[in-house]
Every structure is written in structure tokens, then in C-alpha cells.
Amino acid sequence: MAFPDRIERTVQLAQPPGAVWSALTTAEGLGAWFGDGADIDLRPGGAAQLRWDGGFTADLCVERVEEPVVFAFTWRLHGLPADDPRRTYVEFTLEPTDAGTRLTVVESGFAQLPLPDRAAPYEANTEGWDRELGELVAYLNQATA
Secondary structure (H helix, E strand, O other): OOOOOEEEEEEEEOOOHHHHHHHHHOHHHHHHHOOOEEEEOOOOOOEEEEEOOOOOEEEEEEEEEEOOOEEEEEEEOOOOOOOOOOEEEEEEEEEEEOOEEEEEEEEEOHHHOOHHHHHHHHHHHHHHHHHHHHHHHHHHHHHOO
16 A cells, blocks of 8 residues: 555534634634744745744745635645755635535645655644644634634
């Protein structure tokens, strides 16, 4: 079996797409659930940064902005040197449902790494998306409580 190149997660949210979109695409929203602070220039080619207490940061490049349906960015694979050009592509797709919004997150591009080097970033990001999406759900539920 080939090593997977993508992580895909889907979560059903009780909030409408507009509320979810704001949580994904504003500095206030991102900084509340995806890290401890954020900046974002919401346009294709725009820069974004996520910050965590303790000094860790993640630099993003906005790739797609199709409000309120698709938001995507690229970011560096954790563990690679800062000057390494390889990035993974993260895409959020929002679909309205009777109950709120179905959010699908796909991160792809792990196959850029040699096979022995894929496992660590793939596993770290798989665990990371599970944790971060849980934080998104909690943030949105608290915001609408």
C-alpha cells in the first residue's frame, strides 16, 4: 500500500457558512482557535501567520478565496528548514446543510518528501487537524452560545 499524500477531515458544524467563513478567514477567528494569534491578508498571494504562545509561528500563503465556499493556503512542512521551498496545500470547503455547515479540510503534498521522511510530518499534521478542528468546533459553539 502506498503512503498517503493527503489528510482529509470532515466536520458538521451547527453554524451557518458565514460564521464558519469568518472563523477561517479573519485574524480574530483564526487566532481564537488555530493558534493564539493570527494575521491574514485575505487575497490570493496574501500572507498570513499563525502564532502560538511559546514562540512557534507558521507562515502561510493564501492561495484561494471564494467566499463563502473555498479558502486555501500553502504552508511549510513542519521540520523542514525555513528556506526549503516545499509546501503542503490546505483547502477548506464549506457546504451549507440543513443543520449548519459541512466543513471539509484537505491537506495534500506530502509526496514531495522522500518516503522515509513522510511519516513524521504526515502523522503530526493528522493529529494536528484532529486537535485544531476540535478547537474550531469549541470556538464556534462558544461564540454562538
